[in-house]
Structure formats: structure tokens, C-alpha cells
Amino acid sequence: METEEGKPAVHKLISEEDVAVALAKYIADLSDKSVKGKGSFSIALSGGSLIHTLRKLLEPPYKDTVAWSKWFIFFLDERVVPLDDPDSNYKLAYDGFLSKIPIPSGNVYAINDTLSPEGAADEYEGRLKDLVKRKTLSISVTNGFPKLDLMLVGMGPEGHVASLFCWHFQRYEKKRWVTFIKDSPKPPSKRITFTFPVINSASNVAMVITGEDLASAVKVALGTHSSDFIPLPVQMVLPEGELAWFLDMDAASKL
Numbered sequence: 001m002e003t004e005e006g007k008p009a010v011h012k013l014i015s016e017e018d019v020a021v022a023l024a025k026y027i028a029d030l031s032d033k034s035v036k037g038k039g040s041f042s043i044a045l046s047g048g049s050l051i052h053t054l055r056k057l058l059e060p061p062y063k064d065t066v067a068w069s070k071w072f073i074f075f076l077d078e079r080v081v082p083l084d085d086p087d088s089n090y091k092l093a094y095d096g097f098l099s100k101i102p103i104p105s106g107n108v109y110a111i112n113d114t115l116s117p118e119g120a121a122d123e124y125e126g127r128l129k130d131l132v133k134r135k136t137l138s139i140s141v142t143n144g145f146p147k148l149d150l151m152l153v154g155m156g157p158e159g160h161v162a163s164l165f166c167w168h169f170q171r172y173e174k175k176r177w178v179t180f181i182k183d184s185p186k187p188p189s190k191r192i193t194f195t196f197p198v199i200n201s202a203s204n205v206a207m208v209i210t211g212e213d214l215a216s217a218v219k220v221a222l223g224t225h226s227s228d229f230i231p232l233p234v235q236m237v238l239p240e241g242e243l244a245w246f247l248d249m250d251a252a253s254k255l
């Protein structure tokens with residue numbers, strides 16, 4: 001592991017299996033700390049391969065020791081499709097993870113799948129605001145955006161994170177907590193997504209990156225680069241809290 005003050009912790013592991021093992025320990029430790037400190041743990045999930053990489057949390061010792069009933073689950077981004085559609089990130093998370101642990105269903109914040117992308121983004125943002133009012137979620141004292149305990153972030157080969165893509169203005173959003181996109185280059189086209197101010201207000205952000213196709217974007221994100229270039233979305237992940245990268249050997253192969 002590489003750490004230096006103000007720099008991300010970069011965990012370079014051998015295989016995806018090692019990433020899954022390290023990630024389970026990291027999440028269980030953060031959950032423990034958060035539940036002991038304030039009685040709850042708020043976590044945002046990405047879609048994609050991340051859900052499979054969470055599998056070690058479903059095994060002993062974590063399955064029985066994590067305070068699941070204190071978890072609040074959010075979606076960093078979601079495809080605007082019915083919740084039982086094979087493209088739904090909620091369905092992916094439910095089938096592969098959430099249905100296997102005792103999280104109260106009321107603590108899982110799926111999108112309202114009957115609404116348009118605009119409507120679903122507004123409604124999700126409204127629910128976050130409500131949770132802040134009820135003090136279930138805290139707020140960043142520096143910028144007033146909601147402060148989740150942990151964001152689990154995947155990345156696409158061209159450096160997108162959540163549904164914040166290179167050539168799309170949503171990644172420059174400064175006011176909204178949740179926004180929408182109707183022409184996502186990665187199908188399906190209609191999505192809602194947390195904005196960078198929300199991602200970057202989190203107490204902890206974990207980049208979970210495995211596979212050779214991601215090595216070039218990892219190199220851009222973690223290497224030195226000229227400020228003349230427009231940053232990739234992944235380079236805009238600059239949380240006020242702690243940032244940790246979990247990489248397998250293939251994803252780290254160009255570092």
C-alpha cells in the first residue's frame with residue numbers, strides 16, 4: 001500500500017480475488033467505526049463489476065459481524081429502467097448482495113422507476129434532502145452537500161465514474177445533488193447520477209478497479225499529467241475525506 005499525507009491510499013493487489021478480500025475488510029472496518037461513532041453507516045453503490053467484488057462481505061466473519069441493520073444504501077448512479085429490468089443497478093445489487101444480508105428494506109434507496117430521468121433525479125435528490133433534515137444523513141460543513149460515509153466507485157475504460165462521462169456537461173454540475181443524462185454513451189442511455197460535489201463530500205471514497213482494459217485510465221488518474229489536458233471524470237474524484245484505490249495487477253499494470 002502507498003500512502004502519503006494528502007495522497008490517496010493505493011492498494012495494489014495481485015488478483016480480483018485479493019481486491020475482494022481487501023475491500024470486504026475495508027468496508028467492514030469503516031462500518032464498525034461509523035456505527036460505533038454515530039449509530040449508522042451510509043454507503044453508495046455503483047453498478048458494473050463492483051457488486052460481484054463485494055462478495056466476501058457475504059462470508060464469515062463479516063456476514064455475521066457487520067451491523068447490517070444500521071446500513072443505509074444509496075445508488076451512486078442508476079439506469080432509468082424498471083427495478084426488475086436486467087439493466088437496473090438496483091436489481092444487480094439486490095440479486096448479488098442486498099438480498100443476502102439483513103438490511104431493512106426501508107433503508108435501501110432505490111430510484112422511483114415510474115418517473116422520467118428528470119423526475120427521478122429530482123425525486124432522489126428530494127429524498128436525500130429529507131434524510132438530511134431528519135439527520136439520518138449529515139452534511140458537509142464546508143459546502144452544504146450531503147456527506148455519505150462511503151462511496152464505492154467503479155470506472156469505465158475511458159475514465160467515467162458514476163454516470164459522469166467525458167463529453168457531457170453533467171460532470172461540471174455544481175448545484176444539484178442528483179442529475180440526469182439521456183444520452184449516456186454506455187447503454188442504457190437514460191440514467192440518474194450523483195454529482196461530483198456529492199461524491200467529493202463523502203467521508204470516504206473507494207475506487208474499485210480491476211482488469212487490464214482500465215489500466216490506461218488508471219495511469220492517467222494516478223500518474224503525473226499536464227494540466228493542459230481536460231481531466232477525465234475519474235480525475236475529478238477529489239474527496240474532502242479519504243480516498244482509497246483498490247487495484248488488481250492488471251489495472252495497475254501501466255503504473
Ligand SMILES: O=C(O)[C@H](O)[C@@H](O)[C@H](O)[C@H](O)COP(=O)(O)O
Nearest residue numbers: 046047048049050154155156162
Ligand atoms: O451504471 C453503470 O454503468 C455503473 O454504475 C458505472 O458507472 C460503472 O460503475 C462503471 O462503468 C464501471 O463498470 P464496470 O465495473 O462494469 O467496468
